[in-house]
Amino acid sequence: MIKYLLGAILALAIIGGAFTFKTDDHSWQLIIHKKEALNSVTNGALRIYKLGRGLISDNEIVDASAIILEDD
Numbered sequence: 001m002i003k004y005l006l007g008a009i010l011a012l013a014i015i016g017g018a019f020t021f022k023t024d025d026h027s028w029q030l031i032i033h034k035k036e037a038l039n040s041v042t043n044g045a046l047r048i049y050k051l052g053r054g055l056i057s058d059n060e061i062v063d064a065s066a067i068i069l070e071d072d
Helices: 002-015 034-064
Strands: 019-023 028-032
Touching: 002 034
Parallel strands: none
Antiparallel strands: 019 028
């Protein structure tokens, strides 16, 4: 479970642009921007929360409604 959570956090940070790759003839560098990483993870988590909340609230409307069939 923790592996999936850390993987999701890493994916959100990568998508948000928290990492920069620099290369030259002799080395490769991975630069991590801490503030951008925090912002991208936070924004991604909020988007996922709002999406999930929207899906759950839509289902509650369906459960609360009643279907009435009338016979003539």
